[in-house]
Amino acid sequence: MNLEESKSRIILNEYVVANTNATDYPGGFSCEEPWSHKKFQKNFRIEIVRYNKTEMEFDLIGVHAAIANAFRRVILSEVPSMAIEKVKIFNNTTLLQDEVLAHRLGLIPLKADPRLFEYKAEADAEPTEQDTLEFELKIKCTWNGNAPKDATHPDDLYRNHNVYTKHLKWIPIGGQADIYNAEQVGPVFEDILLNKLRPGHELDLRLLAVKGIGKDHAKFSPVATASYRLLPEITLTKDVEGELAERLQSCFSPGVIGLEDNGHGKKRAKVKDARYDSCSRNVFRYEDLKDSVKMARVKDHYIFSVESVGALPPDVLFVEAIKVLKKKCMTFLEELNEAAAEK
Amino acid sequence: MRLAELAGDEAFGEKSRTFVFQDEGHTLGNALRCIIVRYPEVMFCGYTVPHPAEAKMHFRIQTNGPRAVDILRRGLEDLAKVCDHTTTVFQEKMTAFKATSTS
Numbered sequence: 001m002n003l004e005e006s007k008s009r010i011i012l013n014e015y016v017v018a019n020t021n022a023t024d025y026p027g028g029f030s031c032e033e034p035w036s037h038k039k040f041q042k043n044f045r046i047e048i049v050r051y052n053k054t055e056m057e058f059d060l061i062g063v064h065a066a067i068a069n070a071f072r073r074v075i076l077s078e079v080p081s082m083a084i085e086k087v088k089i090f091n092n093t094t095l096l097q098d099e100v101l102a103h104r105l106g107l108i109p110l111k112a113d114p115r116l117f118e119y120k121a122e123a124d125a126e127p128t129e130q131d132t133l134e135f136e137l138k139i140k141c142t143w144n145g146n147a148p149k150d151a152t153h154p155d156d157l158y159r160n161h162n163v164y165t166k167h168l169k170w171i172p173i174g175g176q177a178d179i180y181n182a183e184q185v186g187p188v189f190e191d192i193l194l195n196k197l198r199p200g201h202e203l204d205l206r207l208l209a210v211k212g213i214g215k216d217h218a219k220f221s222p223v224a225t226a227s228y229r230l231l232p233e234i235t236l237t238k239d240v241e242g243e244l245a246e247r248l249q250s251c252f253s254p255g256v257i258g259l260e261d262n263g264h265g266k267k268r269a270k271v272k273d274a275r276y277d278s279c280s281r282n283v284f285r286y287e288d289l290k291d292s293v294k295m296a297r298v299k300d301h302y303i304f305s306v307e308s309v310g311a312l313p314p315d316v317l318f319v320e321a322i323k324v325l326k327k328k329c330m331t332f333l334e335e336l337n338e339a340a341a342e343k
Numbered sequence: 344m345r346l347a348e349l350a351g352d353e354a355f356g357e358k359s360r361t362f363v364f365q366d367e368g369h370t371l372g373n374a375l376r377c378i379i380v381r382y383p384e385v386m387f388c389g390y391t392v393p394h395p396a397e398a399k400m401h402f403r404i405q406t407n408g409p410r411a412v413d414i415l416r417r418g419l420e421d422l423a424k425v426c427d428h429t430t431t432v433f434q435e436k437m438t439a440f441k442a443t444s445t446s
Contacts, residue, residue, distance in 0.1 A: 022377075035381035037424050046432050048440040058436075066377035067425060073370040315437050319430055326426035328371050329419040332364070335346045336416050 005296075010230065012295035014284035022065065049303075056314040060228070060302040068302045072226050074321040077214035080119075081222040081311050082112040082133060082185075084209045091204035096195050105137075106219045108165055108192060109309040110209055112185040114222075115320075117211045129174030133185050133209040136169045141197035161197050166190035168207070188310030222317055224307040231301035234274040235294045245269035248289055251282040275303070349401065359387075360411035364400040368392055372400045378425070379418040384409050 005011075011018040033039070043062035050057040060068055087102040096104070112133055120131045127134065141160045154161050165187035172180075195203065214221030234256065240248050245267045249257040258272035279297070284290045306314040349361035364371065372390035380388045387405040404411040 033381075034383045035378050035421065037421060037428075040425065041428055044428065044432065046429075046436045048436050051437075051440060051444070058433075063425075063429075064377045066373040070370050070374035071429075078370070315433075318433060322426045322430050322433075325370070325374070326423050328367070329423040329426070332346050333416060333419045333423070335344060336412065336419075339346075340412075 008299050009233065009296040010299055012279060012281055012297065014281065014290065043300075051315065053313055054308045054310060055306070056318075057303065057305045059231070060304050062300055063302065064300070068228055068304070070325055071318070071321050072228060072304075074324050075223055075226040075306060075317055076221055078324050079222050079317055079320045080114040080211050080213050081220050081309070082110045082114050082117060082209050082211055083217070083219040084108060084110070084135070084207045085212065086208040086210075088206040088208075089204075090206070091202050094195055094197055094201045094203060101195065104194060105205075105207055106217075108168075108194075109188040109311065110185065111183075111188050111311055112180075112209070113311065114211050116179075119212070120210050127173060127208055127210075129172075129176050131210060132173060133176075134171045134173055135186075135207040135209065136171050137163070137167060137194075137203055137205040137207065138169075139163055139167050139197070140202040141199050143199045158197075158199055162193060163195040163197065163203065164190065165192040165194060167194075222309055222311060222320075223314075224309055226304075226306045226317075228302040228304045230297035230299065231303055232274045232277045232279050233296045233298055234271050234277060235296075236269060236271060236292055237294055238292045240269040240289070240292050241266050244289060247286065248283065248293070251286070251289070252280075253277045357410040357412065358408065359405040360403075360415075362402045362404070362411075362415060364402060366398045367400040368398070369400075372402060375402065375418050375422055378421050379404065379414060382414060382417070385414060 006019050010020050040062070045059070045061040047059040047061070048056070049059060060071075084106045087105055089098050089102070092098055092101060094101070110133070117133075118130045120127075139160050141158055144157055144159050147156045151157055168187060170182040170186055197203070212220035234252070239262075241262055245259055248269045249259060251257075253276055255272060256274055256277045258270050259267040260270055262268035279295065281295060283293050283295075304318075306317055308314045308317055312320070345365040345367075347363040347365070349363055352359050352361065369392065372392070376388055376390050379385055384406045385404065386407050388403065390400055390402045392400050402415070404414050406414055
């Protein structure tokens, strides 16, 4: 392993993942390179790989793990979203206990854009149109009078025996009806099963949704998950042919190793695309293959993936996360300035 | 105020300080540390969350000359600049990606 490699790659060996430590601190190999914003700007790159309304994948290249991790942590627990926080129960004769039902309702993802709302000043304060969304859930299960005599299926026997998110009715507070419509603030999916009823069971609830962050409760987290992995790098150190090549292929995730004709009617293995390899290191189980492969991961190449819950698209969430991190810096800078001015 | 100083370093001038960040944790601590530790003037920089049940983060800076407060200020400014640059690049790439994928 040469110096350059030890700076930039994590090496996956049979029994150990080597060289995982950072080197860009004083005393490390890169100590001659102090922090410089210019250098960061030169090395930093982003490549968008996949994007749709709820999910995206992009490459974050040339950053330190601590920075990439800060973005990830902020998305998970400090980017706000709206969720049901208070449930007023007027009647609940269903089998689900009040507190279990309330918890279940809290987890419903809402479409409302948190950027258009304020945090509630105090938990007990009167709800206002700037900080709260109100919903109503009124439903009663009855016998279906028109059911055929020999019916056994609940769908035929009862009316309203399944409670879905589509049964939530939005009740605008103040002037909210002029700004939003029910489509913009309601649940992300209309077919989330909330409860099952039988004839005579009844629900009469008022739900209050507020703005919050994942640090307070996971229901406020705007993402299903946000994660990153390092870019895998696989190199074949010698030619692998025939049966060995096929066995090599089967050691990696599908699509990672390709087979090509070596010109003598035999198959030769080559690395097609290491990106989506699971880095299982299965090759090292074969004595006759273990010397022909070198597995590594690129230290500063993060494959970042963000899966939104549905309120905001994933790219907006990432930008919001950066804003939150920057705001932290600005808050403390201001405090430092104030303290300096006082002296 | 969410930022305070831990007592005990006054006798040794302003070169070393432990700052206490209220309501912060590893998110800011580690990100800030990884920038400040790379300043040539900094002899030591580290952070700790002394107790998981207390929302506090202790951030220690020791330098070979400049005031620790100034180093902290520079670190926060640099981290803010990293955030700005990331946003710019990300939005640029995102616009380009959306333009090519819809056409």
